[in-house]
Amino acid sequence: MFQVIVSLTVGALFAVTAQGQEPKPATAETRKANAAVLKALPFKDQQDFKDIKRGFIEALPNKGMIKNSSGETVWDLSAYEFADGKPAPDTVNPSLWRQLQLLSEAGLYQVAPGIYQVRGADLSNITFIEGDRGVIVMDPLISAETARVGLDLYRKHRGNKPVLGVIYTHSHIDHYGGVRGIVDEKDVKSGKVKVIAPEGFVEEAVSENVFAGNHMSRRASFMYGNLIPKDPKGSLGTGLGLGTSTGNVTLIAPTDVISKNGQTVDVDGLTFEFMLAPGSEAPSEMHFYIPQLKAVSAAENANHTLHNLYTLRGAKVRNARAWSSYLHDTIERWGDRAEVLFGPHHWPTWGNRNVVNHLKKQRDLYKYLNDQTLRMANHGYNMVETAEMMELPPELADYWANRGYYGSVNHDTRAVWNYYLGFFDGNPARLYPLPPAAAGKKFVEYMGGADNVLKRAKRDYDAGNYRWVAQVLDQLVSAEPNNQVARNLLADTLEQLGYQQENGPWRNFFLSGAKELREGVKKLPVPVTASPDTIRNMPIEMFFDYQAIRLNGKKAAGKNLAFNIELPDVDQRYSLVLENGVLNYGKPVDKPDATVTTNRASLNDIMLGTATMQDKITDGSAKVSGDTDALNTFLAMLDTFEFWWNLVTPNPPPKS
Incomplete structure (x- = not known):
């Protein structure tokens, strides 16, 4: 095995490592790091496991396997059964394993009288809010196929209620893409069905998925683990949800646009009070309260994870200060009346005291990251230094819903720094760097050549210095992208970093990078964001x-x-x-x-x-x-964009 080769020549090393492409076991350093997590966090607190089962009615049909009209699988919940009731293996951070076990609980649930959710049928939840005659659907998932299965399961238990309203809480694809699975556009155009969305919804949904969509979707294939297997050495979901469906992405434009705070819309006997939250988790987002049901939704701004202030797939950096302020405003507006808090991800929170406590904990999480990042920046620390020093206080860090399963303290801190101060840290030596391929060649030359880099990197790998080895070998692979020995050792290094992550997307990025280094770019099914409906509504x-x-x-x-x-x-x-x-x-x-x-x-x-x-x-x-x-x-001057560009090795020079 690669781990025990110390004194072989580089040629012999290549001969051994080029043979195997399978994921490696956890090293001693990784086992030690993951074992420490079990001692550091309050695993005896089992309240989330009670809450996730509350209101359960029925599991998803066919073990959660959903297919399109051609018989192709677009969603498979059963792929995550390997985690059921088992302790975390050595290749998994126990905290992320805990989150996976919670997210794997799926099916139809009653949130409160008149509110039902189907969870685990896609990255997000689909919510059904019952009115006098029919039902209002909140956030109909990514794909029409998965949304339809959710609606069918709901109707199986609650009757064939017509859909009379749709609410898009924000402009991300997992909150509108399945809309044609639940309503017919002719019913929208006739006025039978209201489609309600925040101001700027169409523009933001389209621009994010088209303008930079090719680049963003390629990175999303890493972020959501689309390219790696679902198992203890592969993807464990994203922490926000299990993964992304690959069905038909659709869009029907809103009929009712929320443009001011306090705006109300009556749908089928229910009053929805809205509050805008632009520039938070999405550029176009809103919260709402239903007085008759004493129910509040903070959209995707209050979850059971630390969210992204910058998403690793690439998007506009989010405003942590504004995000926190919207949660504060939600408490001020409805905190004294709300008895249940539900959202398009994770499980609800019940009881006024718990609802307010959860909103406060999430509010203060983003406020802390905002304020402390700026405090350290004003002391002169750069983006990387600030992120390395950032540590949440115990009252925030030990609250399970604030753990970094989707966002992370490290990259969210860098997001805040970048939001205010941009890409440049003020050091002129970093103002005009060489691009990776050119810089890599000079680094390798300075380090005494590829063979010497590999010997030193192998020594540091054996010592568990994975972050440093990844930095060093990135230079070598940038300089010599066809050096398979370097690629294999970098792959092994990224793999161990992945095994240690509490954060789902970080794990997926590290493990996807390892796979691509070993096997090259593989063209596998991924969600298509620039879908026909997206273009039609542009x-x-x-x-x-x-x-x-x-x-x-x-x-x-x-x-x-x-x-x-x-x-x-x-x-x-x-x-x-x-x-x-x-x-x-x-x-x-x-x-x-x-x-x-x-x-x-x-x-x-x-x-x-x-x-x-x-x-x-x-x-x-x-x-x-x-x-x-x-x-x-x-x-002839208009470019077309190749989706499967290289993420972990240099891309060829652009064609003029």
Whole structure:
């Protein structure tokens, strides 16, 4: 085995390590680190295990395996059965194992009279709130298939109640993607079904999943453990939920937009009082209270985990101070009346005293991270130093719901630092670094060559200095991405770091990186965020903004082109003007190079790659007058994005 090879030459080392691709066992250092967790945290506190079972009605059908119309599995709860009733193995942080066992409890539950949830059918929960005649659905999961199974299970026990309302608490895909599994859009358009969302919902949902969507989705394949097996040496979920379904992502635009605090909407005999929470867990988010049921939801701002102030898949950094203030406002508004707190993740909290205590603990968690990060930054500590020094006080750290299963104290601290101070820490030596491949070659040269780096790294690996070994071998792999010995040792190192993590996404990133180093990039099923419904709901201005993102600046340099775009079906007319290597849109121009007349649906097809402009011209759904060569020249400048780019080794130089 790799761990016991000390004196072999590098060539012999390669001959041994290249053979096996299986995950390795936990080392002595990892076993020691995980054993220490059992002594440090209050594992005797079993209240969460009582709460997770409260109100249970029935388990998910088919052991939680959900398939699409083609018979492909889009969700499989049974994949996590390996954790049922067992102690944490050496390859797992016991705290994360505890969270996995809680999240594996799944099925239909009564939250309170008139409120039901299906949990464990996707990354998030789907909630059913009963009115006089029908039901209001909160946050219908990622996929239409999983949402439909949730609705069917609810109706099995509560009758065939019509869906009369849908609430999107915020703009993330796991809170709207399954909407077509529970309602028909024609019922929304007819006014039979209200769809309620916070201000800015469509813009934020679309921009996050499209503008930087290719990059974000690739990283999400690591974050959510899509590429690694679900077992004690693989993914244990995310801490927020078990994983992401891979079914049909849908979207129906809101009919009712919440634009101010205190705004109320009546649906089927129930009054919903709303409070906006923009810039918290999502750019567009809201809390609400139902007076008749004495029930409050803080959306995804109060959970049974420390959440992300910066998500490892990549998104806008979140405002910890605002996040905390929204929880404070929730207590001030409804804290004296609320008897149950429920959300789109995890399990509810019951009893007024417990609800207020939970909201306070979560409020103060984000406030502490915000305030103490700024305190240390004002003492002159940089982002990495601040994160290394950050430690929660016991009254926050020992509260199970504040543990770092999804967010972490370390990367949330760095998020706060970056939110206020940006990427640069003020040290000019770090202002203009070489890119990884070039820097790696110089580091390896300074360290005496690859063989010497590997010998020293192996020594530190055996000593359990995994963080340092990962930093060093990252330089070597950046310099020599085909050096399989370095890749294997870096993979072993990331694996041990993964085994020690309390944080689900950190574990998934480390273990996914190890797999990719050993096996290369593997194309496996992942959620598709830029789905047809996402594109269809994209405002035309955002559509043009995305074309500007696709524009290859080097190819566009020196070109001056102008086109008018006419969309008769929606009665809209625009120009697209290319100059200075940039694409802008505006009012139609007098002398365009060409004019394109088509409908919005055809533009969507072109956007999705299901048809080309020439296809649409040929079938008559698009007409071009003017210089068609100029139009073809422009279309040839628009990049397409490869999804499976390298995450743990350098990518090749971009094509000009």
